Amino acid sequence: MNVAIIGHGNMGSGLAGALVSAGHHVWLAGRDQEKVAAVAATTGATANSLVDAVQQAEVVFLALPFAAMAEALAAAGDLAGRVVVDICNPVSADFKQLVIGHTTSAGEQVQRWAPAARVVKAFNTIFAPLLAPAARADKTLQVFMASDDSAAKAVLASLVQSIGFEAVDAGGLENCRLLEPVGLMNIQFGYFLGQGPAVAPGWVKV
Numbered sequence: 001m002n003v004a005i006i007g008h009g010n011m012g013s014g015l016a017g018a019l020v021s022a023g024h025h026v027w028l029a030g031r032d033q034e035k036v037a038a039v040a041a042t043t044g045a046t047a048n049s050l051v052d053a054v055q056q057a058e059v060v061f062l063a064l065p066f067a068a069m070a071e072a073l074a075a076a077g078d079l080a081g082r083v084v085v086d087i088c089n090p091v092s093a094d095f096k097q098l099v100i101g102h103t104t105s106a107g108e109q110v111q112r113w114a115p116a117a118r119v120v121k122a123f124n125t126i127f128a129p130l131l132a133p134a135a136r137a138d139k140t141l142q143v144f145m146a147s148d149d150s151a152a153k154a155v156l157a158s159l160v161q162s163i164g165f166e167a168v169d170a171g172g173l174e175n176c177r178l179l180e181p182v183g184l185m186n187i188q189f190g191y192f193l194g195q196g197p198a199v200a201p202g203w204v205k206v
């Protein structure tokens with residue numbers, strides 16, 4: 001599949017490496033062309049401008065802080081029909097609070113900023129080091145997907161499965177109001193309650 005990743009940090013580079021290894025073509029874009037080129041060279045992605053990367057892609061990952069998304073989406077060109085994956089945890093600078101929630105969510109806000117896109121929330125409960133398949137050993141971690149577009153979730157599910165995760169349908173986009181606090185709890189476990197970044201939430205059926 002042709003995939004664009006906007007952002008070249010921990011999540012952008014981790015997603016690029018995993019997706020390229022699984023045989024996808026990854027078009028990488030970001031605000032710093034030197035960093036884009038460096039991450040492309042180490043992951044096997046193709047460096048591109050924002051608009052061109054998006055034009056090549058069926059699925060577009062926003063590997064950016066929530067605060068950077070409105071500007072990036074406005075500059076991304078035509079997003080109509082594209083599956084746009086919001087992976088963010090919209091947290092305060094100290095990573096202890098959500099800056100949006102209860103009656104809306106970052107995922108819903110992203111859909112408002114990009115009304116023609118097919119927005120799916122996913123990966124916000126997976127720490128960047130766990131994107132590398134080797135870091136997950138024999139565990140199959142769950143990626144929760146929330147979207148109002150079932151077909152978009154199916155497209156993303158195939159990508160999620162291709163890099164070794166279980167894709168879990170977490171309902172409509174409104175459920176980002178629930179998934180984003182789960183992401184914040186994961187940050188609590190990982191960074192404030194001493195468990196480290198090799199943890200991820202899973203829903204267990206008994």
Ligand SMILES: NC(=O)c1ccc[n+]([C@@H]2O[C@H](COP(=O)([O-])OP(=O)(O)OC[C@H]3O[C@@H](n4cnc5c(N)ncnc54)[C@H](OP(=O)(O)O)[C@@H]3O)[C@@H](O)[C@H]2O)c1
Pocket residue numbers: 006007008009010011012030031032035062063064065066067068071072087088089090091123124125126127128129
């Ligand atoms: N790290 C995790 O384990 C993790 C887990 C789940 C979800 N997430 C979410 O994933 C997203 C990315 O996190 P990350 O850890 O990859 O962050 P990161 O390593 O800090 O990378 C952020 C990327 O966004 C770019 N960026 C930052 N501010 C920007 C702005 N104002 N305009 C344009 N680009 C900007 C950065 O560019 P520069 O390098 O030029 O600053 C970089 O490419 C966040 O929303 C986070 O909540 C992270």
